[in-house]
Amino acid sequence: MSISTEILLNKLPNSQPHYPFITRLILELYLAGELPNLASLDIEPQYGYVARLVHNNGRVRFIRGKTLNINFTTSSEIARDKGYTKYFLQQLNYPTPEAKTFILPDYLVEIDRNLSRYGFMDYAEIAQIPTYINQQIGYPCFIKPNAGSQGKGVSKCFNDQDTQEVLELYQQQGFRVLIVEKAINFPDYRVVVLNEKVVSCYLRKPLVVLGDGLKTIRELLLDRQESFVKRGREVLIQLDDPRIFKQAALFGYTLDTILPEGSSFQVYAASNLSLGGESEDYTSRIHSHWKDLAIRLAHDMGLLFCGVDLACADIEDPTAEYSILEINSAPGMDNYAASGEEQSQIVRAIYREIFNEVIFLSK
Secondary structure (H helix, E strand, O other), rough: OOOOOOHHHHHOHOOOOOOOHHHHHHHHHHHHOOOEEEEEEEEEOOOOOEEEEEOOOOEEEEOOOOOOOOHHHHHHHHHHEEEHEEEHHHHHOOOOOOOOEEEOOOHHHHHHHHHHHOOOOOHHHHHHHHHHHOOOOHHEEEEEEEEEEOOOOEOOOOOOHHHHHHHHHHHHHOOOOOEEOOOOOOOEEEEEOOOOOOEEEEEEEEEEEEEEOOOOOHHHHHHHHHHHHOOOOOOOOOOOOHHHHHHHHHHOOOOOOOOOOOOOOOOOOOOHHHHEOOOOOOOOOHHHHHHHHHHHHHOOOOOOEEEEEEOOOOOOOOOOOOOEEEEEOHHHHHHHOOOOHHHHHHHHHHHHHHHHOOOOHOO
16 A cells, blocks of 8 residues: 555654654655655555655665665675674674574474484584583673564673573573673774764663662653653663563662662663663764774675674774674664754764665665
8 A cells, every 4th residue: 555645745753653763754854855866655554664665767675664775685684693793703803702602492403403414413502501601701791682683682691590590581582592792891882884984973871760769660760761752762661571670689679679869770781772771972073993993894794784883992092992792784773863953863864865875776
């Protein structure tokens, strides 16, 4: 079902709040006349999750959620797989935290059915994880799904009991492959690269609530959730998330603890904006050394558009210690755009370039 121009005019972004951020933004840009190279726009109207764009020269682009049809498909798939990404980063001599992938039992049965005929038995099973941690990388460490983004399922473990609890939870949730990674204690930056230039850089800070001596942690989180809605941030704090319980227990808290005035509580170990983290803009402060590194890395991984997650002691210092954490081939910019007018305009310019340029369709 198509949306005609007349109908589009009646579907301004604020009237379709359930549409994904990118769909709402492209609709706004199109109606504002900021996409002159776009001949037509067709958005599936019920959910607004997919769209078909036709350029003036007849070239067609489909978008689906955050997938914008910019990068080569296989390059994007490799970037979504943390284990394969880490392998190639190591082969290309980029510093990256030591890590290893492990297969969960149900998936092991499936792949063994196919590989055992060749005598292949070299599987890394989750029963080996505690030994790997204690003998290779040490605590604390991160355990997370091998495929995933936005901090989903990321857990920080401090001892074998933490590890066992996390592994049991992952098996219940049906994950197939996990990656266990050494924790790196540097600030976490997202550097966004588009068409061989850095278009955005920001420091990612984890979600923290401040105590007032009156409200419980649960109430403070509900207040923060309300503030996210008012700011237009697509963040959903799930109060039944075991990671929140675990994080609270580290400090002897529960969600019903009244946080003392002036004290703070870091809700998640991860700093993803999609988990409610905040950003501090470094687009004009990042040193050219790190820009060049991010651009080179995007090129080496075959990506025109990506977010490079960089753990760096000081992104304004070209000699600072660093490590490449991950690469995101479909970096979400919605929470960053909601952090301020300057950031909103940066994101607007990024997508304006993406949707206007036919070059991205000529890979």
